[in-house]
Amino acid sequence: MKFFNLYSDIFITKGYNRILISDLGRNISNLYPVELYELIIELKSTSIDSVLEHYDAESKTIARGYIDHLLEKEYGFITTDDWDTNFLPLSYEYHDYRPISNLFIEVEQLVLPETLIKSIINLGVKHLAVFCKNKVSLQDLIRFDNVFEDTPLEGIEISSVYSTEFSPASFQMLNNRTRRIYHLLFYQCQELPLVENTDYRFMLAFTKERLSINSCGKINMDDFNTNMPKILEAIHHNSCLHKKLGIDIEGNIKNCPAMPKSFGNINEMTIEEVLQENTIQQYWHLNKEEIVVCKDCEFRNVCTDCRAFTECSHENQFGLDISKPLKCGYDPYSNEWSDWSLNPLKQQAIAHYGFEQLRVRE
Ligand code: SF4
Numbered sequence: 001m002k003f004f005n006l007y008s009d010i011f012i013t014k015g016y017n018r019i020l021i022s023d024l025g026r027n028i029s030n031l032y033p034v035e036l037y038e039l040i041i042e043l044k045s046t047s048i049d050s051v052l053e054h055y056d057a058e059s060k061t062i063a064r065g066y067i068d069h070l071l072e073k074e075y076g077f078i079t080t081d082d083w084d085t086n087f088l089p090l091s092y093e094y095h096d097y098r099p100i101s102n103l104f105i106e107v108e109q110l111v112l113p114e115t116l117i118k119s120i121i122n123l124g125v126k127h128l129a130v131f132c133k134n135k136v137s138l139q140d141l142i143r144f145d146n147v148f149e150d151t152p153l154e155g156i157e158i159s160s161v162y163s164t165e166f167s168p169a170s171f172q173m174l175n176n177r178t179r180r181i182y183h184l185l186f187y188q189c190q191e192l193p194l195v196e197n198t199d200y201r202f203m204l205a206f207t208k209e210r211l212s213i214n215s216c217g218k219i220n221m222d223d224f225n226t227n228m229p230k231i232l233e234a235i236h237h238n239s240c241l242h243k244k245l246g247i248d249i250e251g252n253i254k255n256c257p258a259m260p261k262s263f264g265n266i267n268e269m270t271i272e273e274v275l276q277e278n279t280i281q282q283y284w285h286l287n288k289e290e291i292v293v294c295k296d297c298e299f300r301n302v303c304t305d306c307r308a309f310t311e312c313s314h315e316n317q318f319g320l321d322i323s324k325p326l327k328c329g330y331d332p333y334s335n336e337w338s339d340w341s342l343n344p345l346k347q348q349a350i351a352h353y354g355f356e357q358l359r360v361r362e
Contacts, residue, residue: 001050002079003043003048004077005076005078006044008088009025010024013299014298015296015297017335018335019031019037020032022226023074023075027227039051039063040070051063052064092232093232094237096242099124099243100243100275101126103125103129103244104129105246106131106246106257107130107131108249109136110130110141110144111140115270116271117148119271120151122272123271123275126154127156129157134160134161135162136160136163137165142177142178155181155183156182158185161188162188162189162190163186171200171204174200175202181202182201183202183203185205187206187208187210192206213248213249213258217306219306223303224299224302225302225304231302234302235301237285238285238287239287239301239304240304240305241305245274250265252265253271254280255283256307256308258309263277286307286322288300288303288305292322293331296332296333297330298332299330305325306328309349309355310323311345312326326349
């Protein structure tokens with residue numbers, strides 16, 4: 001008797017028509033027909049010979065082909081007499097000891113109030129994303145990065161309007177004098193690209209687009225991430241909002257700066273006080289299994305979510321928005337991608353957010 005053993009780091013997400021097999025050791029995901037899921041489940045409790053003997057000749061050939069493919073992709077291995085019990089199942093638990101891991105702030109100028117800096121340090125925030133509505137100077141960037149010297153903050157991502165002040169020499173200086181800035185995006189650029197093939201420690205990107213906080217939330221396959229911590233987080237929590245806070249241009253503390261609900265203002269209270277009230281955390285635990293359409297999607301554990309811009313079609317019993325993200329053009333029932341902004345069923349939500357104008361500008 002032969003037995004098929006699936007490696008414990010092979011994680012399968014079952015969608016309506018297809019499955020996504022994620023190899024968590026290699027950070028790769030591949031799509032397969034949903035019938036392979038049934039076969040893999042059967043092979044967990046039944047020997048290969050017993051599984052095959054119930055199939056007709058044609059299905060047997062297909063099943064053998066699938067098993068060969070699983071072996072070829074190194075998703076599993078074969079043993080005789082019994083399954084190999086030396087490989088314990090992987091725990092899918094997810095723990096993040098920080099009260100907050102990410103903070104997303106929209107600002108007019110690249111400076112933060114002293115109390116907010118203290119909170120970022122006190123809470124052990126790991127990543128800071130700043131969307132600046134105006135131009136920043138080289139000195140602004142260096143000063144901003146240096147404020148977090150000797151703090152637990154690991155990375156800073158900054159988006160700002162492009163200034164012609166920047167040259168390859170200034171980016172080199174930025175590279176030498178900063179440690180935490182790992183991504184710098186300049187928008188509203190006249191010409192592209194301004195600097196090519198750089199070896200800077202940070203990623204440098206330019207776009208002619210007139211970005212705003214509302215530009216966020218687009219779902220596309222290039223951003224899907226087969227990464228064990230991200231998948232484990234997505235299984236249990238909201239893959240966009242868990243352990244994240246946003247602060248809008250007025251200083252309102254929110255789940256995301258683009259969401260309407262505010263839980264307080266940084267000019268009147270600290271982030272720590274908002275967290276103690278225990279209401280901002282509600283969206284943190286809304287995973288994709290609860291979100292309409294997404295719950296049937298094979299990409300739900302590798303895809304990010306967006307609660308700021310949704311189809312505005314469903315709420316759960318706690319009043320949380322469980323609608324599909326507006327800016328997703330994928331249909332898990334037909335497995336087709338289309339332009340979300342042209343979908344006739346989304347036009348009402350598009351008008352609700354005023355995205356008709358955004359589309360013209362893009
Ligand atoms: S339907 Fe779209 S947003 Fe939802 S999980 Fe699938 S790809 Fe992601």
